[in-house]
Amino acid sequence: MSPTPPSAPEAALLEAADLCAERGGRRLWRGLNLQLHAGDCRWLRGANGCGKTTLLRTLAGLRAPSAGRVTRGTLRYLGHAQALSAELSVSESLRFSASLQGLSASEPLRPALERLGLLREAARPVRQLSQGQRRRAALAALALPQPAGTVWLLDEPFDALDDDGVRRLQGLLDAHARSGGAVLFTSHQEAAALVVCRGDELRLSA
Numbered sequence: 001m002s003p004t005p006p007s008a009p010e011a012a013l014l015e016a017a018d019l020c021a022e023r024g025g026r027r028l029w030r031g032l033n034l035q036l037h038a039g040d041c042r043w044l045r046g047a048n049g050c051g052k053t054t055l056l057r058t059l060a061g062l063r064a065p066s067a068g069r070v071t072r073g074t075l076r077y078l079g080h081a082q083a084l085s086a087e088l089s090v091s092e093s094l095r096f097s098a099s100l101q102g103l104s105a106s107e108p109l110r111p112a113l114e115r116l117g118l119l120r121e122a123a124r125p126v127r128q129l130s131q132g133q134r135r136r137a138a139l140a141a142l143a144l145p146q147p148a149g150t151v152w153l154l155d156e157p158f159d160a161l162d163d164d165g166v167r168r169l170q171g172l173l174d175a176h177a178r179s180g181g182a183v184l185f186t187s188h189q190e191a192a193a194l195v196v197c198r199g200d201e202l203r204l205s206a
């Protein structure tokens, strides 16, 4: 009987090799290597100004690295300033996100709104929402159906959320990782972040 071949290591959903970034003539980090695998929910942490947002934007392809390369598949990036149109209602805004994600116009939005506790706000214009409600509205796009193995790059997703919002987001992150996706998120809220961490923290130094 021939020996069972060793199983191949699972391919990374996102991989960065030898990344280097500079801003304003200052080097933020160099030689940065990172892999995100199915099931990861990793906390990107570090002091203000050390380059976490810069790294997430570089991984998302929104910024070119000074050196190095990133290999990525399907991903969702959520910045800490939510890109919501103030004049759209919460539902319209989510419909717009769904269309950008290639979902059909008949895709039901209710489950995503419900997941973030937004059913009562569905018809309200974004401009009338509080900061925490806006955060929830932006996060609702993550609760839409998406391809297996999607990577989420989230900048300060816990910001402005109350305890209920934090728990809902933790549930969303946990479910995404368990279903074969991967998450890299920043947060200055240690208690909230520790609950969802699966995989090593990635710590940038200032």
Ligand SMILES: Nc1ncnc2c1ncn2[C@@H]1O[C@H](COP(=O)(O)OP(=O)(O)OP(=O)(O)O)[C@@H](O)[C@H]1O
Pocket (backbone or CB within 6 Å): 023, 024, 028, 046, 047, 048, 049, 050, 051, 052, 053, 054, 055
């Ligand atoms: N437009 C810009 N021009 C030059 N330097 C910039 C610019 N934007 C940011 N920086 C610098 O880049 C560095 C990294 O910023 P970045 O926003 O990535 O940090 P961060 O770790 O996400 O910080 P925080 O925890 O405060 O959100 C900071 O030192 C900042 O001063």
